[in-house]
Amino acid sequence: MTEIEKTLENKNVRPTAMRMLIYKYMAEKEIAIALNDIENAFAKAERTTLYRTLKTFEENGIVHQIDDGTGISKFALCEAGCNCEIEQDLHLHFHCSNCNETVCLTEHKIPHINLPDGYVAEDANLVLKGICDKCSGQ
Ligand SMILES: [Zn+2]
Numbered sequence: 370m371t372e373i374e375k376t377l378e379n380k381n382v383r384p385t386a387m388r389m390l391i392y393k394y395m396a397e398k399e400i401a402i403a404l405n406d407i408e409n410a411f412a413k414a415e416r417t418t419l420y421r422t423l424k425t426f427e428e429n430g431i432v433h434q435i436d437d438g439t440g441i442s443k444f445a446l447c448e449a450g451c452n453c454e455i456e457q458d459l460h461l462h463f464h465c466s467n468c469n470e471t472v473c474l475t476e477h478k479i480p481h482i483n484l485p486d487g488y489v490a491e492d493a494n495l496v497l498k499g500i501c502d503k504c505s506g507q
Pocket residue numbers: 430431432433447448451452453454458
């Protein structure tokens with residue numbers, strides 16, 4: 370069994386050929402990808418199949434969705450052991466306004482916020498904006 374098959378099975382996702390290809394594609398990218406990127410990379414596949422694969426990945430904690438403020442949802446692979454839990458797994462993201470790429474800053478978790486009584490946080494989306502290392506030339 371390959372690493373990818375194992376990873377999918379551990380997340381209770383049946384490792385079909387398509388799912389493994391999409392996982393591999395995302396693992397090779399260091400940036401968050403949009404559905405559109407996947408569509409371009411798998412031009413022969415049905416759009417709905419690609420969309421459903423991403424949704425299945427998201428529902429099973431294989432990828433997380435990122436709203437980087439561009440209006441296009443992006444997705445990135447979760448780290449091993451991630452449950453997409455607020456204050457445990459959720460991390461900051463960085464969006465480069467020059468190349469328009471978004472990356473995970475997985476070492477930087479979303480800090481604990483003491484909410485007023487009665488408020489229950491369910492999700493968090495913190496995006497830093499600026500210029501990435503490639504664009505700043507440093
Ligand atoms: Zn996750």
